[in-house]
Every structure is written in C-alpha cells, then in structure tokens.
Amino acid sequence: MTPTHHRTSRLPSLTGMRFIAALMVFAFHVAWERFFRDAEVQGDYADVVNKAGWIGVSFFFVLSGFVLAWSRREDDSAPRFWRRRIAKVYPGHFVTALVAFWLISRTDGMLAAAGTVDADEAITNLLLIHSWWPEYDVFLSGNAVSWSLACELFFYLAFPVLWMGISRIRAAHLWAATVVVTAAVICVPLAAKLVTADPVMMLPDGTASLKQYWFVYIFPPVRALEFVLGMLLARVVAEGRWFRLPLIVPVALFGVGYYLAAREVPYLYSLVAATIIPIALLIPAAADADIRGRGSWFASKPMVWLGERSFAFYLVHLLVLLYGHDWLGRGENWETGQAVLVIIGFLLASLAISAVLYAVVEKPGTRYLSGSRPTRSAPGSGGAARDAGVAPGTPEPTAPGSATPDSAAPARTARSSGDSDERVPSKT
Numbered sequence: 001m002t003p004t005h006h007r008t009s010r011l012p013s014l015t016g017m018r019f020i021a022a023l024m025v026f027a028f029h030v031a032w033e034r035f036f037r038d039a040e041v042q043g044d045y046a047d048v049v050n051k052a053g054w055i056g057v058s059f060f061f062v063l064s065g066f067v068l069a070w071s072r073r074e075d076d077s078a079p080r081f082w083r084r085r086i087a088k089v090y091p092g093h094f095v096t097a098l099v100a101f102w103l104i105s106r107t108d109g110m111l112a113a114a115g116t117v118d119a120d121e122a123i124t125n126l127l128l129i130h131s132w133w134p135e136y137d138v139f140l141s142g143n144a145v146s147w148s149l150a151c152e153l154f155f156y157l158a159f160p161v162l163w164m165g166i167s168r169i170r171a172a173h174l175w176a177a178t179v180v181v182t183a184a185v186i187c188v189p190l191a192a193k194l195v196t197a198d199p200v201m202m203l204p205d206g207t208a209s210l211k212q213y214w215f216v217y218i219f220p221p222v223r224a225l226e227f228v229l230g231m232l233l234a235r236v237v238a239e240g241r242w243f244r245l246p247l248i249v250p251v252a253l254f255g256v257g258y259y260l261a262a263r264e265v266p267y268l269y270s271l272v273a274a275t276i277i278p279i280a281l282l283i284p285a286a287a288d289a290d291i292r293g294r295g296s297w298f299a300s301k302p303m304v305w306l307g308e309r310s311f312a313f314y315l316v317h318l319l320v321l322l323y324g325h326d327w328l329g330r331g332e333n334w335e336t337g338q339a340v341l342v343i344i345g346f347l348l349a350s351l352a353i354s355a356v357l358y359a360v361v362e363k364p365g366t367r368y369l370s371g372s373r374p375t376r377s378a379p380g381s382g383g384a385a386r387d388a389g390v391a392p393g394t395p396e397p398t399a400p401g402s403a404t405p406d407s408a409a410p411a412r413t414a415r416s417s418g419d420s421d422e423r424v425p426s427k428t
Helices: 012-033 039-049 052-070 078-105 119-126 144-166 171-195 210-218 220-238 248-264 267-271 273-291 301-308 310-329 336-370
Strands: none
Touching: 012 039, 012 052, 012 273, 012 301, 012 310, 012 336, 052 144, 052 220, 052 248, 052 267, 052 273, 078 119, 078 144, 078 310, 078 336, 144 220, 144 310, 171 210, 171 220, 171 267, 171 273, 210 220, 210 267, 220 273, 248 267, 248 273, 267 273, 301 310, 310 336
16 A cells, blocks of 8 residues: 555654754764863763764664655656655765865875875765775775765665565555564674674674674665665554554653663664664654644754755764864864863854755755756645655655764774765655
C-alpha cells in the first residue's frame, strides 16, 4: 500500500529536529579542536559529546529514508527522482569540496600546516564515491563530512528498487519487517568481526580495527539498513499502524541510549547500535504528533528555519572550526569563559555562512539542476514534506554526515561528521 497521510500532513517537527542533529555533530567536532585550556574541563566536555557526532548522523540516515518514502510522488520516475536528489546534494558539496581542497593545498598565509591534494582522492570525493574505500585518507578526504553524502547518494540510487520491495509488504507485516531491520542494524558489529581482525589502526578502546570501523560506520550498503528502517517507519505511520507514543518517551529513551553509547557498550556498538531503537521511535513519534496537530517545540518557526539550513550548516561547520582555529592560532586554547565565547563565535559564523550557502548555492542550484520552478503550496498540501526539512523544490530531505574515530583526525583533512540530506515535504 502507498502512504495516505503525506499529501495533507505537515511535519515541521522533523525539520526542526534536523538542526538539533546537526548541532550534535558540531558539538562533537568542537571537542577535536581542544579549545579549553583547563585539561579537566576539556576532558569533561569531550566525555559528554564523544558520541554526539555518530548519533547525529544515524538520525539523519533514518530520517532520510522516512522522508523520501513519506513524500514519494505516485507519478514519479526513477530518472526524475535521481535528478532531484543529485540536484539537492551536489551544488553545496561541490562548492565546499573545492573550498576544502583549496585550503588543504595552501602552503603559505595564515594556515601554518598545509598539505598536498591527491588527485585520486579529490576525484573520488567530488564524485561522492570515497566512502567505498576502507582507507582513512580517502573516506575523510577534502571536506571530511562529505563521506556521509557518499552514503546518501547510494541510498538515492537504490531508493526506487528498495521502494518496489517495501511498498509490497502487507500493512500487517510492517512491524515484523521493522523489527528485523532494527535487529540487523544492532548485529552489524558482530558481522564486522568477520571483516578483519587486523589492527591496521586500533580505535579508542582497543577492541576494533580501522576496517571494522569503516564497515560498521562508513560502508554505504551497511548504513543503508538505517535508511531502509526509515522507509519502513514511514509506511508504518502512513498505514495507521503507529501506536500513540508521547514524544517525551522516545526523547527520554534517546538520553538513555546516549548514556549507554558514551559509557557502557563496546566501541563498535556505540556508533549506531546503542541508539538505533530510540531514533526509530523518535522520528515517527514526532511525525505522528504533527499529523494529529499536537506539534512540538521542534516545529517552532525558528527551529524550522534552522532545520532548513541544517544541510548547509553541516557542510560548512567543520571547515569553520578547523581553519578558523588555524586563523586564531593552531594549538591555541583559552580559559573556560573565553573558550565558550570562541565556540559561540564559531557557531554563529557557521550559521551565517550556511545561510549564505543555502540562499546562494543550495536553493538556486537545486532549482536549476532539477528543472523545477518555485511554486506556492496551498495550506495542507504537499508542502508538508518540505516543512520536515529536505530538498528545496522537491518533497524530500537531506542529512548531514558524521565523524571519524574518537582519535585524532588526519592533520589536513576537514574532519568528518555525519550527513544526510532530507527534508520532509516542505532539506537538507
């Protein structure tokens, strides 16, 4: 069966949540820059945000599947769908990738440490295929957060085929399919142990190798499980199979899952598995609240405005942090109060630049490349999906990407964070 609610239901809460997820990625990358001079304060901050980036990206991947399934057009064709999605992702990615490679290649000026740009790495990055290589310098090349866009591109290419299967699942069997996919996500770290035991690069807790990390967190087909989960949840809601769940419940479970990810579970399980169930409950609960007119703080105008720019924010924030710190003095840190002001300054700068990128590159680029013209949506029309925060000019979203291992990132790559690119009928 095909979703029945999305033509008339506005989902602004999902758009607002996009910015919260992007902000989690920002907070995670702030820890890498070690702005706090007080070692205890720096350590405490890093402990609090040490899994925020991973979880933010996972949220985006599930949301991406939910929004694309929710806002799917009945008369759509695969080529038209692919054109819109590529038009959504590439303008911002292309501009920020070029800026990143230019910054990396600088050998003079304010940036004390510059590097060289490898042609193969640049090409795979620009084509968004770099996440298919289990090599640190490849999947985190250029603007490192773009690794998640390579995953999103794979999701988009696979979506028409995935939808053919998911749309044929009987409504009565949707929850069973959802449970199976959720269990598969949780079991991915077990499968990773079969990939390799070679400690090419040991991760923070000494229990996994770089290739195992890549398999669990970077490899597009594995991350597609979260995307499929989102698609299934969209059908669950659209078919009226969702159970009434106050939004506070999944929010509280999200907090519990975050605590477990940060402190209690093995490293590979902390990346996605520990929080996938709360995320899987949170997104449809927020959508259901909007459908029933209950709304939430996430649906407020400021949050929706920020959510609409979350993809651009995701693309620029790491470059701002990394090279902004270079400008202030690589290795510089400050007393706690001053460090907080520096962080706020970088946040505001990221927001300002992302607003420009959204207005000057993302919106016009999407409109031009997708061949669509801006139209006004009547109240209660398909503009709903947009409100949830995906692609401008199309009824879909975009998600930010996330990060690298908790250990230090390569010196001259713009360190990663997780994305995606979905909005719901009104992102990324």
